[in-house]
């Protein structure tokens with residue numbers, strides 16, 4: 001038994017180690033590990049991809065994006081790592097950088113210090129990222145689609161620092177067995193530059209009717 005998330009929120013608060021409840025508490029939806037048999041397979045033009053052997057019901061948590069937590073500026077000049085997930089919860093919550101603003105039903109307690117810090121994040125971009133280049137789980141093989149069947153949800157369970165939120169992928173729809181799992185990587189076009197400062201482009205092969213034709 002687990003709760004489902006019918007639509008993306010800016011942040012989801014779950015119970016954590018400091019709550020009095022135990023591991024069976026219903027408000028630990030995304031902490032229960034993998035529920036569905038996920039399979040990594042090879043595609044014609046996108047490299048590896050992920051699908052589920054089971055039906056995944058809409059709103060179910062599918063997997064967490066796991067890797068090494070790093071400061072984003074450590075990786076600024078590193079190229080060729082396709083497995084970096086910027087923890088951009090603050091940007092998403094505030095509709096910054098082309099992101100769609102999400103439903104907000106809670107406010108995150110914040111001190112003046114936190115406000116100053118978060119204003120700074122708005123200007124500089126995500127401060128932390130999850131690097132699944134060397135260590136990760138199945139989430140690192142999930143591809144982008146312009147019409148995805150998963151959505152990215154920031155989850156806080158053991159602290160209230162959105163810079164370090166956990167990143168969990170939820171089903172946006174009922175997903176039939178063997179359908180490729182995808183989420184929107186959320187790049188703003190022309191936002192990615194190479195070490196030479198030139199704008200980098202990556203064609204999108206998601207194949208959906210409304211494909212934007214480029215990931216970035």
Ligand SMILES: C[S@@+](CC[C@H](N)C(=O)[O-])C[C@H]1O[C@@H](n2cnc3c(N)ncnc32)[C@H](O)[C@@H]1O
Nearest residue numbers: 046047048082140141142143144203204205206
């Ligand atoms: C996080 S990895 C996803 C797994 C990857 N396909 C692999 O083989 O390891 C992200 C990389 O996959 C490729 N990719 C993901 N979605 C794509 C898409 N819609 N069109 C083209 N390439 C895609 C791009 O090379 C991207 O940098």
